[in-house]
Amino acid sequence: MTAPASVLVTGGHGFIGSHLCGRLAQRGCRVRILARPGADLANLEGLDVDVVHGDLTDPGSLQAALAGVGRVFHLAGALKGFSEASLMAVNRDGTRNLVEACPPGLERFVLVSSLAAAGPSPGGPEPRPAGAPDAPLTWYGRSKLEAERVVLASGLPSVILRPPVVFGPRDRDVLSYFRIASRGFLPVPGTRERWYSLVFAPDLAEGIARAGDAPLPQGEIIPLVNPDPVTWLDLGRRIARALGRRCRELHLPETAIRAAGQVAGFAARLRGRPEIFSPQKVVEMLAPAWVASPGKARTMLDWTPATSLDQALWQTVRWYRDHGWL
Numbered sequence: 329m330t331a332p333a334s335v336l337v338t339g340g341h342g343f344i345g346s347h348l349c350g351r352l353a354q355r356g357c358r359v360r361i362l363a364r365p366g367a368d369l370a371n372l373e374g375l376d377v378d379v380v381h382g383d384l385t386d387p388g389s390l391q392a393a394l395a396g397v398g399r400v401f402h403l404a405g406a407l408k409g410f411s412e413a414s415l416m417a418v419n420r421d422g423t424r425n426l427v428e429a430c431p432p433g434l435e436r437f438v439l440v441s442s443l444a445a446a447g448p449s450p451g452g453p454e455p456r457p458a459g460a461p462d463a464p465l466t467w468y469g470r471s472k473l474e475a476e477r478v479v480l481a482s483g484l485p486s487v488i489l490r491p492p493v494v495f496g497p498r499d500r501d502v503l504s505y506f507r508i509a510s511r512g513f514l515p516v517p518g519t520r521e522r523w524y525s526l527v528f529a530p531d532l533a534e535g536i537a538r539a540g541d542a543p544l545p546q547g548e549i550i551p552l553v554n555p556d557p558v559t560w561l562d563l564g565r566r567i568a569r570a571l572g573r574r575c576r577e578l579h580l581p582e583t584a585i586r587a588a589g590q591v592a593g594f595a596a597r598l599r600g601r602p603e604i605f606s607p608q609k610v611v612e613m614l615a616p617a618w619v620a621s622p623g624k625a626r627t628m629l630d631w632t633p634a635t636s637l638d639q640a641l642w643q644t645v646r647w648y649r650d651h652g653w654l
Contacts, residue, residue: 351534386425402426403440441488453557465611487549505564510573514561517614557617586607590607
């Protein structure tokens with residue numbers, strides 16, 4: 329396939345989406361994003377993108393965004409909520425609205441899902457076994473798996489990507505851990521060694537862009553992960569080095585983490601605003617491991633992360649400091 333005149337990126341103004349928009353623009357694509365009215369577009373400063381206002385939960389607002397596009401990169405979705413139904417309404421039903429509004433002749437629909445849709449790996453640095461049945465643990469994971477099923481059932485020429493924990497410039501979710509480390513502390517959940525796949529946002533953006541035009545079987549599901557998983561403690565120590573700090577390691581009992589999640593969830597309900605740290609997030613944190621194989625991405629997309637983990641952490645710290653976030 330050759331680059332189409334126009335591509336649509338839902339969630340293009342977000343953390344990952346803005347990195348993808350930049351990469352697609354570098355490839356010569358005319359980039360259009362779908363954004364709700366009043367959305368913060370600061371992440372797109374300096375990028376030449378067209379903005380169409382609409383909402384995944386409003387089917388009538390999607391036609392204008394999709395008119396004339398050759399490919400759709402679907403990143404928009406809900407990460408947090410007070411109920412499974414609220415996440416399903418956006419991640420599953422919103423995806424269905426988008427799929428049903430796609431024009432005939434679409435070249436490819438790229439769904440950026442999540443490793444949460446697959447569920448955790450058994451433990452240790454070994455990846456989740458190929459062919460293992462999907463077993464998401466949380467509302468979010470189940471809603472993303474349902475979104476995948478909607479796309480696969482649509483018959484659209486599609487590919488599904490499953491990134492793990494994503495970090496990098498412009499990210500606010502992992503930022504909290506960098507801030508704690510910058511104060512000299514490394515909280516570690518429990519005493520059990522837990523392993524994680526990670527990916528740096530600019531590298532992930534390249535993988536997503538490649539999925540838009542690589543020759544792929546219909547409905548392929550591809551994890552996009554750094555090939556070298558790390559333990560929580562190792563990651564914390566690497567962050568400390570990137571910060572130039574000596575940190576005290578704090579091993580937190582699992583019971584304390586669960587209690588903190590309950591308190592955070594209660595406080596969020598009082599404020600009327602869901603937060604990332606919640607009882608649902610604690611379930612994911614205390615899973616044995618979240619490790620996926622990089623093999624499919626390497627063979628099908630010719631993609632491996634261009635940035636080492638230590639370089640990526642250093643670049644992230646520098647960006648945070650340059651922008652006053654640390």
